[in-house]
Amino acid sequence: MAPLEHYLVVSALLFTIGVVGVVVRRNAIVVVMSIEIMLNAGNLAFVTFARFLNSMDGQLIVFFVMGVAAAEAAVGLAILILIYRNRESTDVDDLNLLKL
Amino acid sequence: MVVLPSPLYCVLSLIAAFLGLAGLYLSLGAEFLAVVQVVVYAGAIMVLFLFVVMLLDLRRDEHILLRLPAQKFFGAMAGMGIFSLLLKVIYSGSVLTGAKGNYSAERVSEIGNTQILGKILFTDYLFPFQAMGVLLFVGVIGAVVLARRRAG
Numbered sequence: 001m002a003p004l005e006h007y008l009v010v011s012a013l014l015f016t017i018g019v020v021g022v023v024v025r026r027n028a029i030v031v032v033m034s035i036e037i038m039l040n041a042g043n044l045a046f047v048t049f050a051r052f053l054n055s056m057d058g059q060l061i062v063f064f065v066m067g068v069a070a071a072e073a074a075v076g077l078a079i080l081i082l083i084y085r086n087r088e089s090t091d092v093d094d095l096n097l098l099k100l
Numbered sequence: 101m102v103v104l105p106s107p108l109y110c111v112l113s114l115i116a117a118f119l120g121l122a123g124l125y126l127s128l129g130a131e132f133l134a135v136v137q138v139v140v141y142a143g144a145i146m147v148l149f150l151f152v153v154m155l156l157d158l159r160r161d162e163h164i165l166l167r168l169p170a171q172k173f174f175g176a177m178a179g180m181g182i183f184s185l186l187l188k189v190i191y192s193g194s195v196l197t198g199a200k201g202n203y204s205a206e207r208v209s210e211i212g213n214t215q216i217l218g219k220i221l222f223t224d225y226l227f228p229f230q231a232m233g234v235l236l237f238v239g240v241i242g243a244v245v246l247a248r249r250r251a252g
Binding site for chain 2: 001002004005007008009010012013014015016017019020023024027029030032033036037040043044047048049050051052053054055056057059060062063064066067068069070071072073074075077078079080081082084090
């Protein structure tokens with residue numbers, strides 16, 4: 001098994017990819033997918049620490065995070081479909097109704 | 101995944117990334133989570149994404165990517181900043197400071213990963229487990245209500 005730091009570097013890399021995706025991309029679906037990547041980076045860190053601390057709690061939290069991510073993806077995609085029906089686009093720059 | 105222009109390719113590469121993560125979970129001795137990762141993430145959630153990508157007409161994404169010219173640059177800078185910050189924390193040498201639990205790798209492989217998880221889930225974590233069930237139920241109802249077409 002690889003040392004602790006290697007897993008954490010992979011986790012940090014995944015989180016960074018997610019952040020860059022949220023910042024750079026303008027397609028709302030890709031932004032939601034980037035959020036999923038960041039959740040998974042957190043999950044990987046949880047499992048890694050659970051393993052290296054001889055604990056089971058990290059794995060349980062990952063289980064709960066997966067459930068919440070599933071609910072979030074379902075509702076988020078439903079909202080995206082609704083936005084697309086109203087505005088004919090999923091570009092986050094078009095969603096400026098709250099702008100003064 | 102972030103640099104591919106088509107959302108469809110993004111979804112496919114994300115599935116590949118999730119399968120790789122399942123492999124990492126396996127190497128960490130979390131067999132149950134690896135299987136759940138494949139079934140729930142690479143299976144259910146990504147199929148949902150794939151449906152939405154194909155439902156919506158998203159072929160005009162290519163020029164949208166470059167609407168703000170400075171955005172790519174600042175995005176890359178922010179990414180490098182966050183990554184170097186995380187690296188600094190990881191290699192600071194004082195990451196693993198928590199108290200050790202009593203589920204060592206030998207004991208887990210002796211009893212079985214899934215068995216231990218189930219036992220803890222249905223005793224200590226019973227309320228969060230039920231709450232997650234309610235959350236998923238509400239999420240399903242919310243998704244159906246939101247995505248439904250208005251009658252008439």
